[in-house]
Amino acid sequence: xxxxxxxxxxxxxxxxxxxxxxxxxxxxxxxxxxxxxxxxxxxxxxxxxxxxxxxxxxxxxxxxxxxxxxxxxxxxxxxxxxxxxxxxxxxxxxxxxxxxxxxxxxxxxxxxxxxxxxxxxxxxxxxxxxxxxxxxxxxxxxxxxxxxxxxxxxxxxxxxxxxxxxxxxxxxxxxxxxxxxxxxxxxxxxxxxxxxxxxxxxxxxxxxxxxxxxxxxxxxxxxxxxxxxxxxxxxxxxxxxxxxxxxxxxxxxxxxxxxxxxxxxxxxxxxxxxxxxxxxxxxxxxxxxxxxxxxxxxxxxxxxxxxxxxxxxxxxxxxxxxxxxxxxxxxxxxxxxxxxxxxxxxxxxxxxxxxxxxxxxxxxxxxxxxxxxxxxxxxxxxxxxxxxxxxxxxxxxxxxxxxxxxxxxxxxxxxxxxxxxxxxxxxxxxxxxxxxxxxxxxxxxxxxxxxxxxxxxxxxxxxxxxxxxxxxxxxxxxxxxxxxxxxxxxxxxxxxxxxxx
Amino acid sequence: xxxxxxxxxxxxxxxxxxxxxxxxxxxxxxxxxxxxxxxxxxxxxxxxxxxxxxxxxxxxxxxxxxxxxxxxxxxxxxxxxxxxxxxxxxxxxxxxxxxxxxxxxxxxxxxxxxxxxxxxxxxxxxxxxxxxxxxxxxxxxxxxxxxx
Numbered sequence: 001x002x003x004x005x006x007x008x009x010x011x012x013x014x015x016x017x018x019x020x021x022x023x024x025x026x027x028x029x030x031x032x033x034x035x036x037x038x039x040x041x042x043x044x045x046x047x048x049x050x051x052x053x054x055x056x057x058x059x060x061x062x063x064x065x066x067x068x069x070x071x072x073x074x075x076x077x078x079x080x081x082x083x084x085x086x087x088x089x090x091x092x093x094x095x096x097x098x099x100x101x102x103x104x105x106x107x108x109x110x111x112x113x114x115x116x117x118x119x120x121x122x123x124x125x126x127x128x129x130x131x132x133x134x135x136x137x138x139x140x141x142x143x144x145x146x147x148x149x150x151x152x153x154x155x156x157x158x159x160x161x162x163x164x165x166x167x168x169x170x171x172x173x174x175x176x177x178x179x180x181x182x183x184x185x186x187x188x189x190x191x192x193x194x195x196x197x198x199x200x201x202x203x204x205x206x207x208x209x210x211x212x213x214x215x216x217x218x219x220x221x222x223x224x225x226x227x228x229x230x231x232x233x234x235x236x237x238x239x240x241x242x243x244x245x246x247x248x249x250x251x252x253x254x255x256x257x258x259x260x261x262x263x264x265x266x267x268x269x270x271x272x273x274x275x276x277x278x279x280x281x282x283x284x285x286x287x288x289x290x291x292x293x294x295x296x297x298x299x300x301x302x303x304x305x306x307x308x309x310x311x312x313x314x315x316x317x318x319x320x321x322x323x324x325x326x327x328x329x330x331x332x333x334x335x336x337x338x339x340x341x342x343x344x345x346x347x348x349x350x351x352x353x354x355x356x357x358x359x360x361x362x363x364x365x366x367x368x369x370x371x372x373x374x375x376x377x378x379x380x381x382x383x384x385x386x387x388x389x390x391x392x393x394x395x396x397x398x399x400x401x402x403x404x405x406x407x408x409x410x411x412x413x414x415x416x417x418x419x420x421x422x423x424x425x426x427x428x429x430x431x432x433x434x435x436x437x438x439x440x441x442x443x444x445x446x447x448x449x450x451x452x453x454x455x456x457x458x459x460x461x462x463x464x465x466x467x468x469x470x471x472x473x474x475x476x477x478x479x480x481x482x483x484x485x486x487x488x489x490x491x492x493x494x495x496x497x498x499x500x501x
Numbered sequence: 502x503x504x505x506x507x508x509x510x511x512x513x514x515x516x517x518x519x520x521x522x523x524x525x526x527x528x529x530x531x532x533x534x535x536x537x538x539x540x541x542x543x544x545x546x547x548x549x550x551x552x553x554x555x556x557x558x559x560x561x562x563x564x565x566x567x568x569x570x571x572x573x574x575x576x577x578x579x580x581x582x583x584x585x586x587x588x589x590x591x592x593x594x595x596x597x598x599x600x601x602x603x604x605x606x607x608x609x610x611x612x613x614x615x616x617x618x619x620x621x622x623x624x625x626x627x628x629x630x631x632x633x634x635x636x637x638x639x640x641x642x643x644x645x646x647x648x649x
Contacts, residue, residue, distance in 0.1 A: 051638065052636060168551055168554055168555050168558070169555070171547075171551055172512060172548065172551050172552070172555065175544055175547055175548045175551070176548075178544045179516075179519060179541075179544060179545070179548070182540070182541050182544075186526070186537040188528070188533050188537065189528045189533060189536070189537050191526060191527075191528075191537055193522075193523075193526055193537060193541065194519075194522065217582075220578070221574075221575040221578055221579070222575070224574045224575065224578055224609065225571075225574050225575065227609045227610060388609065389605070389606050389609035389610050389611050390606060390611075390620055390624070392605070392609065393601065393602050393605035393606065393609070394602070394624055394628075396578075396582070396601075396605075397598055397601065397602065397624070397625075397628060398628070400582075400585065400586065400589070401594075401628065401632050401638065401640065404589070404638075404640070404641075405632075405638045410586055410587075410589075410590065413586040413589070414583075414586065417579060417582045417583060417586070420579070420582075421575075421579055424575055425508075429504055429505065429508065447540040450540060451533060451535055451539075451540070454534055454535050455532050455533060455534060458534065459534035459535060
């Protein structure tokens with residue numbers, strides 16, 4: 001315990017340095033902006049900021065990205081409540097009661113409970129993160145290449161299972177990401193693969209290019225079709241919270257935190273699932289479930305707490321095992337790799353300033369957002385009124401600048417457009433985008449660990465199944481792929497959780 | 502053919518080409534037993550397998566709008582983007598972005614041309630000052646031969 005406190009004190013020492021505090025403020029502000037703006041989500045938002053962090057100290061870079069991530073979540077819930085447009089999937093559940101509260105003139109309490117609930121959930125989960133991550137990282141230190149490779153298979157397969165309706169399409173999306181990752185110089189033999197003589201491809205396809213193309217450009221391609229449709233903006237009063245509202249929401253916040261954190265730790269199960277599950281749980285536990293969907297404050301408190309807790313929980317597999325649990329954490333891990341910091345168990349010993357600075361900065365971000373957002377919510381709402389005909393072209397220009405900044409080459413920009421078109425197709429035909437990004441981020445290391453394991457075993461592929469930990473992890477991966485079929489068989493029985501959502 | 506089947510065929514052909522390419526990669530280190538082609542063959546093979554599954558299982562498409570009504574704006578934007586990046590380096594960031602933003606504003610419903618251009622100019626200069634001057638990303642200067 002005292003060790004954790006000492007580490008935390010060290011972390012605060014890093015996070016509270018003036019430059020890092022400034023970055024946290026800037027990140028939280030920009031993140032909220034990104035979250036509020038339609039047509040640009042947390043993944044593309046963070047991806048666009050990646051060119052700016054090159055040259056920063058890794059701890060400072062992570063502090064800023066974490067603040068951005070948190071900011072997008074706050075911003076996303078703001079639009080869910082005020083205009084019934086969730087900024088991202090994890091705030092969809094918030095719209096059910098949040099928008100109803102706005103219609104009843106209770107937008108103020110809804111926004112306030114979202115902020116307060118997120119703050120409480122974030123704070124509790126960060127404590128849990130500190131308690132969990134160190135033992136997990138120590139345990140993972142004994143993992144060899146076979147185990148690490150198996151872990152990546154588990155991460156990819158469980159994200160595929162959870163990402164979309166159609167498992168085959170999700171797996172194909174994963175494989176496209178893995179194939180994109182093979183472009184470039186093979187690190188073991190030094191030969192070029194899939195570069196087709198284009199020198200810009202020797203280092204591989206950049207994460208920024210893929211993330212911006214696949215997420216941001218495709219999203220703009222999709223939304224320009226609907227420019228001209230009027231959004232209804234509800235008048236906003238003071239953001240406040242009565243003691244009664246707070247007392248009503250208290251247990252919803254606590255349960256949302258527990259559910260969210262637990263779901264967040266599981267590989268690949270992220271904030272979206274956590275928010276839906278906690279909403280369903282509150283509805284089931286309520287004495288008067290009929291009030292849900294009609295503006296019950298618990299229907300806002302629970303999913304908002306859960307998605308924040310899950311975002312923190314998600315950091316655990318990313319930091320300790322180098323297995324990101326969501327597209328957003330995949331991008332953050334990509335950022336760490338860009339800065340030559342390899343996540344995983346060694347991170348805690350090699351870069352303690354990054355880990356503990358990041359953890360402390362989550363506290364700081366939470367506090368910053370609470371201070372920043374409650375008074376500034378009116379300003380962010382004004383941003384929502386920006387006409388789309390000015391907004392979308394501007395987003396495209398920022399994407400072009402961001403991708404150009406990576407390699408100063410037209411090759412990257414061409415790839416960005418092609419991937420944008422691909423993402424546009426994928427979005428319309430139910431291929432989830434998250435698995436492709438995770439595949440791209442993990443692909444290189446998955447191949448390296450696979451080949452190292454085979455070098456150790458003299459080319460014997462059964463090594464993955466004869467080493468016990470690796471076998472267990474691979475079995476879990478197989479189970480996660482079989483799970484949807486089992487569940488759909490069970491669904492034929494009446495009364496399943498999902499129907500309550 | 503349904504969209505999913507077409508995608509399955511494209512993926513099958515793509516993965517076949519991907520694997521054919523992989524066969525040409527030979528390793529040179531003694532220790533690396535499987536060489537640089539094994540992993541691409543593995544994921545290429547899995548892709549081909551899943552593409553076949555998708556082809557077999559795919560159902561019918563629902564009612565579809567005509568291509569141009571549904572995708573017209575996206576096609577135009579992709580074309581505009583190609584023009585944008587083609588001219589970016591030779592003409593320079595300022596002029597291409599100004600032209601791109603102004604035309605986009607008009608295309609997306611701005612009726613007053615000077616407002617489209619004025620807001621375009623303001624945004625272009627804003628981006629230039631933020632990214633080039635403040636953050637030092639040095640955007641292409643193009644026709645303005647003088648740097649800084």
